[in-house]
Amino acid sequence: MPSLSEETNGRIKYLEPGSTIGIVGGGQLGRMMALSARQMGFRIGVLDPTPNCPTAQVADFQVTAEYDDVAAIRELAERSDVLTYEFENVDADALDDVRGLVAIPQGTDLLRVTQDRVHEKTFINEHGTVTAPWRQVDSIEQLEAALGEIGYPSVLKTRTGGYDGHGQTVLHGPDDFAQVREQARREGMFPPSILEGFVDFAFEASILVAGNGHDYVTFPMVRNEHRNNILHMTIAPAAVSQEVEREAHELAVRLAKGFELSGILAIELFITKDEHVIVNELAPRPHNSGHYTIEACSSSQFNEHIRGIAGWPLPKPRLLSPAVMVNVLGQHVAPTRALIPEHPEWHLHDYGKAEVRHDRKMGHITVLCDDTQAAVEALEATGCWDDLR
CATH class of the missing domain: 3.30.470.20 (ATP-grasp fold, B domain)
Structure with missing residues (x-):
């Protein structure tokens, strides 16, 4: 039986070889996590919607389902001793729901902070670390006011879901702002965002x-x-x-x-x-x-x-x-x-x-x-x- 002595915060005091690590996400990061874990003697399970995904190719078992499938996350938890994740856009609430079944050493506070740019920037600044100047903007009116403070050029980023440049727009001047305003008018909504000053x-x-x-x-x-x-x-x-x-x-x-x-x-x-x-x-x-x-x-x-x-x-x-x-x-x-x-x-x-x-x-x-x-x-x-x- 693996040693799973847990502290009250859900972290493992010591996980013995032979225990099972469940990975939420089956891409290349999960694959390389699994290869390292195997070297240390751990078994590997993975949750991913793609059959025979990169991580599954080196794992002991795969739960093939979408990442927000609550029943699938529960199955992975029941078959694992510890859960980890290979990307940010994991349902933190779904992970919290299985805390009684499995240890989640990373916790979900880390997820919730890094999933939302407002929370992330606030956390960084509150821990004495410098970021570009930024403002939370939830409407065109707030964006216009933030531009008055931060100025051009600046970068408009959605609060959630961005990666590899997705969800980001560089505003070089008033013409770019006008395009954003027109897009919001056509779509009938303005996504919750932040505006960051451009860093040279x-x-x-x-x-x-x-x-x-x-x-x-x-x-x-x-x-x-x-x-x-x-x-x-x-x-x-x-x-x-x-x-x-x-x-x-x-x-x-x-x-x-x-x-x-x-x-x-x-x-x-x-x-x-x-x-x-x-x-x-x-x-x-x-x-x-x-x-x-x-x-x-x-x-x-x-x-x-x-x-x-x-x-x-x-x-x-x-x-x-x-x-x-x-x-x-x-x-x-x-x-x-x-x-x-x-x-x-x-x-x-x-x-x-x-x-x-x-x-x-x-x-x-x-x-x-x-x-x-x-x-x-x-x-x-x-x-x-x-x-x-």
Whole structure:
């Protein structure tokens, strides 16, 4: 019988190998969580509507149903010792309903904060961390007033549901505001949103922090490049001053403590030209920009996530080698596969998705190197990602 001694907050004091971890969501993040969990001796169940989804291919069982199917979530809970999730848009109420059946170490407060941009920005600011200036806007009239305070350019974001640039509109001037107003008139509604001041950043970055409810460790800060609002490439480590590095690590631990974090929290950052660190968004799970950790760090983000939710002690991750990670989208599958025989330095990860679609994340490649700029140039020189230039 697995050791499932629980604390009153629903966290596990210690989860023994042989126990079952249920994952809500069957995409690539769940797949890589499952692979790490298997290495530690855990069994895996997954809830996902797609039969033989990427996680199911490496799991012990799948509950095939929609994510908001209450009966399906209950079935997963009854067959698992611990539940975790691989994406934000999980029904927090449905998870709360099964707390009497299964431990949910991440809790649902973390979900509710990160599912709503107003709650997220408020949490970040209340924990002494800087964001872009923002205002809650629930009507065209409130948007107009917020623009009077924040000014142009600015970014209008829906409060919930956005990812990879979806639900975001850059307002460069009054003409863009007029278009938003006209769209709201045609649709007869204005979605609850926030308005953020535009950040003139030098580059985008991110940092991962892992917790087990009381101890917290951080990964190296990395530099990210987005193309068409999708992460294209991550460079580890980011070339920043010691002061910027220290500030990023301190804010990561501060936010993790605020959540009493179990598992991984990803923090997306803007680094300004005068070396200020501004938090953009939070993700309560492993993150695309952390995939490099599988090969480049002493412990991957997926290992730390599983250890955290299982109540295990967390080793401080060390960067073993500089690295570059690049995403393989649907249009890149054929050209990258054709070049596998020519690139022994490529660590290729294929997510096992049945349908190849344009701009869909199908896998990633990590290159360990001594010179990250040379590695970036070598990857781009293959021509596999020319469509994103």
